Structure formats: C-alpha cells, structure tokens
Amino acid sequence: MKILDRYLYKKLTVYLLVVLPSFSFVAILAELIEVLRKAKQLDIYYLSLYIIYQIPEKVYYILPISTVIAFILLAKDLIESKEIYPILLNGISLKSLALKLFIFPLFLSLLQIVNLELIMPTAKKEVEKVYSILKNRPPEEEKYLFAYNRWITLDSKSYMYFQFLDFNKKEGKKIIFIKFDENYNPVLRIEGTRFKIKEDSITIRNGKIIDLSNVFSFNYRTFRVYDFPVSLDIQNLKKLVKVKKPVSSLQLYRSAVIAEKFGYPAGYYWSKFYSKVATIFSPLILTVVVFPFLWSRKKDRLFIAFASIIVYWYGTAFIASMSESGAIPHVSVLSVDFIYLLIGLFFLSKLRFSEL
Incomplete structure (x- = not known):
C-alpha cells in the first residue's frame, strides 16, 4: 500500500508543480500589465521585486483550484491508462482511495496556513512599498486603519x-x-x-x-x-x-477583537477573518466535493464539478460582503465550507465501482 501511496502522491505533486506555476504566472503577468500601465517609471529591478513579492499571495489564492485540477488530471490518467482497475481489483475501493488521497490537500491546507500567517504579511508590506516606488507616489490610503x-x-x-x-x-x-x-x-x-x-x-x-x-x-x-x-x-x-495593516487571519482576529473592545465597527475585520479561515481549507473542501465526480464517464458530471468551484468562490465572497455589512452573522462565511463538505461526503458515500 505504501508503494501505491507514494506513486499517487508523486503524480499529484508533479501535476500540481505544473499547474500551479502556470496559473500563477498568468495571474502575475495580468497584474504586471496593469502595473506597467500605471507606473510612472520603468525599473527592471523594482518590477522584479514586485513579481517576487506577489508570488505568496497569488499562490495562496490559486493553490485550491490548482489542487482540484491536479486531482482531475490524476483521475483522467488512472482511467485512460487503466491503472485504476488493478487498484480496485486489489480490494481498494474508491472510498478508501479517497481517504488516502485527501491527505494531500490536507497537507496543502497546512502550507496555506504557513503562507498566510508567516510569509504573506511581510510580502504584502514589501509589495506596497515597491508599488508606491513604481507609481512615484505615496501608498494609497487604507479604508480601515x-x-x-x-x-x-x-x-x-x-x-x-x-x-x-x-x-x-x-x-x-x-x-x-x-x-x-x-x-x-x-x-x-x-x-x-x-x-x-x-x-x-x-x-x-x-x-x-x-x-x-x-x-x-x-x-x-x-x-x-x-x-x-x-x-x-x-x-x-x-x-x-507604524500602523500594520492586518493580512493574516491572526492579525485580522486581533484587530476585530480590539475594534469591538473600543466600539469601533469590526464587521470588516470579522468578515475578512472568516474568509481567510474558509480559504485556508479550500484545497481540502473543494477536493472532497469534486472527487466523487471525477470517476464518471459522463461529461455533465465534470461540468457540475467545475460549476461547484465557481459557486464556492462567488458564494464565499457574497456571504463575506453580507457579513461585513452586518446583515448576517460573521461566522456565516464558514457555512459555505460546511455545506460543501456535507455535499462532498454525501456523494462520496454514494460512490461505487460501477461509476467507471
């Protein structure tokens, strides 16, 4: 079993290392074009720094969808190469296979925490400095400070x-x-x-x-x-x-608690905090939801999987905005994760060998 686990994890890692840099490069390139349009001076050194400091944030937001695509490619590879059949014939069901593979997005979610709490706050601060240099003017005012x-x-x-x-x-x-x-x-x-x-x-x-x-x-x-x-x-x-703008979930939580203590509107901080918590575990949540649909030959199942990803991101953003305005409780932002997890576990329980 350990040999099979290493084999599958290796494939997932290879697919992720192909998809994630590609998507990140496109995202950074699109933003770089916008920066060049607004920049008052063209400096290769600062442009390079801007790209480097943008990588942690881009990876944070692109990693969930990249993880899902890596699983899609893995399932497609196992089915087309017929490697899935020896796995199933050796008594490993799709459910037990899922439990093994879900360790991969869980590990990525832990990496998301490290990136969000330790790397992104420093990188975000440096991005603002470099951006102000390129635009040749002070950084833009923060709405909440x-x-x-x-x-x-x-x-x-x-x-x-x-x-x-x-x-x-x-x-x-x-x-x-x-x-x-x-x-x-x-x-x-x-x-x-x-x-x-x-x-x-x-x-x-x-x-x-x-x-x-x-x-x-x-x-x-x-x-x-x-x-x-x-x-x-x-x-x-x-x-x-030297006011620090909150970026990590811990900084947002601390800001929300302090704001409430002094009677300051804390909706912005609470909504951002719960949004960060939700996106931390999005690689795992989305994988659980999409996994049951990957083993069907029906194309409409794959369409449902992609549609669910789009609904997840827009749903989380919509509920977060409602939470910020105070229309709904702030913790409601996590409801999307909870609902998706239940749906994914339900379809996973219905997953059968006959799907192939």
Missing part, C-alpha cells in the same frame, strides 16, 4: 498616550498628555476619555488637568470639553506609530 495602546513623542519633553485611535475619523478613546521641565520633572498632565484631532488642536472630553508648574501650588481641575492647543499631523502620526 487604527492603532491602540501607543506612546508617542511630541518633542523632547512632551509625550502623549492614546488607548485607541481611528485614523479615518481622527478620533479615539483614552488620551494622556505629559510634559516635563528641563530636569525631567512632570509639570503638566492632561487626560480624557475621548478625543478628536483637529488641524491645530486636540479636543478632549471628560477629563482632568493637573498643573505642577509651580512646586508650591497644586492646580487640579476637571472639564467636559477642552481644546488642547497642540498641532498633530495625522499623516505623520501614521508613520510615527
């Missing part, structure tokens, strides 16, 4: 802390401002529960001011609204706090 629990230096003796800051609305929660004198003794402390950054001031609400500029007097007062006259450029602040 916030930072939390950060101390920043305003000048050599002034420091500010915020617990949460929404860069789009320029407002946040829990702010602390501390100023020191020449000997680094604290002389002023201002804090509040909410704040909003303006052009030349920061409006702080529900806070207090502690003035220690005079060592012989202690000045303490509370306020409901206070316009603190300090200039804080939100664009420079983004660079200063």
Whole structure:
C-alpha cells in the first residue's frame, strides 16, 4: 500500500508543480500589465521585486483550484491508462482511495496556513512599498486603519498616550498628555476619555488637568470639553506609530477583537477573518466535493464539478460582503465550507465501482 501511496502522491505533486506555476504566472503577468500601465517609471529591478513579492499571495489564492485540477488530471490518467482497475481489483475501493488521497490537500491546507500567517504579511508590506516606488507616489490610503495602546513623542519633553485611535475619523478613546521641565520633572498632565484631532488642536472630553508648574501650588481641575492647543499631523502620526495593516487571519482576529473592545465597527475585520479561515481549507473542501465526480464517464458530471468551484468562490465572497455589512452573522462565511463538505461526503458515500 505504501508503494501505491507514494506513486499517487508523486503524480499529484508533479501535476500540481505544473499547474500551479502556470496559473500563477498568468495571474502575475495580468497584474504586471496593469502595473506597467500605471507606473510612472520603468525599473527592471523594482518590477522584479514586485513579481517576487506577489508570488505568496497569488499562490495562496490559486493553490485550491490548482489542487482540484491536479486531482482531475490524476483521475483522467488512472482511467485512460487503466491503472485504476488493478487498484480496485486489489480490494481498494474508491472510498478508501479517497481517504488516502485527501491527505494531500490536507497537507496543502497546512502550507496555506504557513503562507498566510508567516510569509504573506511581510510580502504584502514589501509589495506596497515597491508599488508606491513604481507609481512615484505615496501608498494609497487604507479604508480601515487604527492603532491602540501607543506612546508617542511630541518633542523632547512632551509625550502623549492614546488607548485607541481611528485614523479615518481622527478620533479615539483614552488620551494622556505629559510634559516635563528641563530636569525631567512632570509639570503638566492632561487626560480624557475621548478625543478628536483637529488641524491645530486636540479636543478632549471628560477629563482632568493637573498643573505642577509651580512646586508650591497644586492646580487640579476637571472639564467636559477642552481644546488642547497642540498641532498633530495625522499623516505623520501614521508613520510615527507604524500602523500594520492586518493580512493574516491572526492579525485580522486581533484587530476585530480590539475594534469591538473600543466600539469601533469590526464587521470588516470579522468578515475578512472568516474568509481567510474558509480559504485556508479550500484545497481540502473543494477536493472532497469534486472527487466523487471525477470517476464518471459522463461529461455533465465534470461540468457540475467545475460549476461547484465557481459557486464556492462567488458564494464565499457574497456571504463575506453580507457579513461585513452586518446583515448576517460573521461566522456565516464558514457555512459555505460546511455545506460543501456535507455535499462532498454525501456523494462520496454514494460512490461505487460501477461509476467507471
């Protein structure tokens, strides 16, 4: 059995190594053409870097369909070469064969996790840098961006802390401002529960001011609204706090939890998180669904298999968008995977030798 397993896994690997680079090359080439159309400068070095850093993301999205095609080619090869018949005559049913072969997409799903969590975040960051160089302008603004629990230096003796800051609305929660004198003794402390950054001031609400500029007097007062006259450029602040855009599922989960904690709309992060979780296991899910249809000589069965793949991707994207808007629970994104897995297992249970 181990010899047969190695033989089948070797065939699947060869097919995958042919299909995956081909599809990835086409996807990168299509995007490269778009980049060349928008690029302000043509630099072979940066174009090469752009292609290299795009590979992890392209592989992540193309690997599921490439896995399915590898299984289609394997089934076609075994049937046309009649190698499937000795396998079946040795007492190995199509169901038991499926259980052996499903280890392959399961392993690929684990590779998807490694790619998503460890490789893609760094690669995505570098892609944005290279893209901004090619376009000769700063990177495009992110729609959803916030930072939390950060101390920043305003000048050599002034420091500010915020617990949460929404860069789009320029407002946040829990702010602390501390100023020191020449000997680094604290002389002023201002804090509040909410704040909003303006052009030349920061409006702080529900806070207090502690003035220690005079060592012989202690000045303490509370306020409901206070316009603190300090200039804080939100664009420079983004660079200063080095906000990371969430890419991996772990980063998205952490962002969703923090956003909810501070009352920030978290639908975007939750929908993206569950979409990532769904696509991580898509090589296995799609293989389970398609496998029962690969052993039939009826062409309509193969058409159903391809149609199911298209419905899977568009269905997941549609439910994710509905989840982001709050129309349905965020966890509903995983319903497509669950339904497909049940359908695949149902048809797999009905798979018989007579299908060939």
